Amino acid sequence: MNLISPNLNIMIKACEKASKAIIRDFGEVENLQVLKKGPRDFVTKTDKRAEKILIEELQKARKNYSFITEETGVINNSDKDCFWIIDPIDGTTNFLHGIPHFAISVALKVNREIKSGIIFDPIKNEIFYAEKNSGSFFNNRRIRVSKKSDLDECLFASNHEGVNHVFPNLNMRYSGCAALDLAYVGSGRLDGFFHNKINIWDIAAGVLIVEEAGGKVNNLSKYDDNNINVRASNSNIYTKMLKNLGNF
Numbered sequence: 325m326n327l328i329s330p331n332l333n334i335m336i337k338a339c340e341k342a343s344k345a346i347i348r349d350f351g352e353v354e355n356l357q358v359l360k361k362g363p364r365d366f367v368t369k370t371d372k373r374a375e376k377i378l379i380e381e382l383q384k385a386r387k388n389y390s391f392i393t394e395e396t397g398v399i400n401n402s403d404k405d406c407f408w409i410i411d412p413i414d415g416t417t418n419f420l421h422g423i424p425h426f427a428i429s430v431a432l433k434v435n436r437e438i439k440s441g442i443i444f445d446p447i448k449n450e451i452f453y454a455e456k457n458s459g460s461f462f463n464n465r466r467i468r469v470s471k472k473s474d475l476d477e478c479l480f481a482s483n484h485e486g487v488n489h490v491f492p493n494l495n496m497r498y499s500g501c502a503a504l505d506l507a508y509v510g511s512g513r514l515d516g517f518f519h520n521k522i523n524i525w526d527i528a529a530g531v532l533i534v535e536e537a538g539g540k541v542n543n544l545s546k547y548d549d550n551n552i553n554v555r556a557s558n559s560n561i562y563t564k565m566l567k568n569l570g571n572f
C-alpha cells in the first residue's frame with residue numbers, strides 16, 4: 325500500500341460517499357427507460373446530488389478551498405490558490421441509457437498546477453489516482469502507460485469527431501467517458517487519447533494520472549478551461565499519434 329497525502333485521502337472518502345448515491349440511482353435508470361418522459365431529468369438530479377455530496381465532504385475538510393465544478397461553475401472561497409475541480413458523473417449519456425461506463429472525477433489544483441487526481445468508477449469499483457511526483461495507482465497498485473511503439477498494435481480513444489477524423493488510420497474507440505479514457509491510457513488499457521473542445525473537469529484528474537504513469541500530454545496552459553484540445557499517450561507513440569491527427 326502506497327502512502328497517500330491527507331488531501332488525496334479526503335478526495336477518496338468524498339468519492340466513496342458520492343458513489344453510493346450514484347449506484348443507487350443507476351439501479352433506478354432501467355425502470356425509467358420505459359417511461360415516456362425518460363430518465364434525463366432524473367440523471368440531472370443525480371448529477372447535482374453527487375456534486376453536492378462531493379462539495380460538502382471536501383469543504384468539511386478544507387473549508388477555505390475554492391471549486392470549479394461542472395454543475396455549479398466556479399465557487400470562490402477565501403483560498404483562491406487551491407481549487408477542487410469536480411465532475412460528479414463523467415459519461416452522463418452512458419448513465420442515462422443504463423450503460424455502466426461512467427466515473428466521478430476530482431482533481432486538486434494548487435497555484436495553477438494539478439497536484440492530485442482521482443477517477444472513481446463506482447459500478448466496476450475501480451479507482452485510479454495520482455499525486456504529483458508520486459506515481460499513478462489503480463486500486464492501490466502502481467500503474468504505467470503501455471510500452472507499444474507500433475501504431476497498428478495500439479488502441480486509441482476520442483469523441484465522435486476524433487474517431488471520424490482519423491478513421492481508418494488508427495484503431496479507435498469512442499466510449500463516451502473522457503475521464504475513464506485517460507485513466508485507461510494511464511493504466512495501459514488504451515495507448516492514446518485525443519479530444520478537442522473539452523472541459524477542464526473532464527480531464528484534470530486524468531491528465532495527471534497519464535503523466536505520473538510515464539505518459540505524455542500536450543501543454544494545456546494555453547487553453548481556456550472550457551475549450552481544451554487534449555492529446556495524451558505513451559511516450560513512444562506520442563509524435564506518431566500527432567502526425568496521424570494532422571490538422572485535427
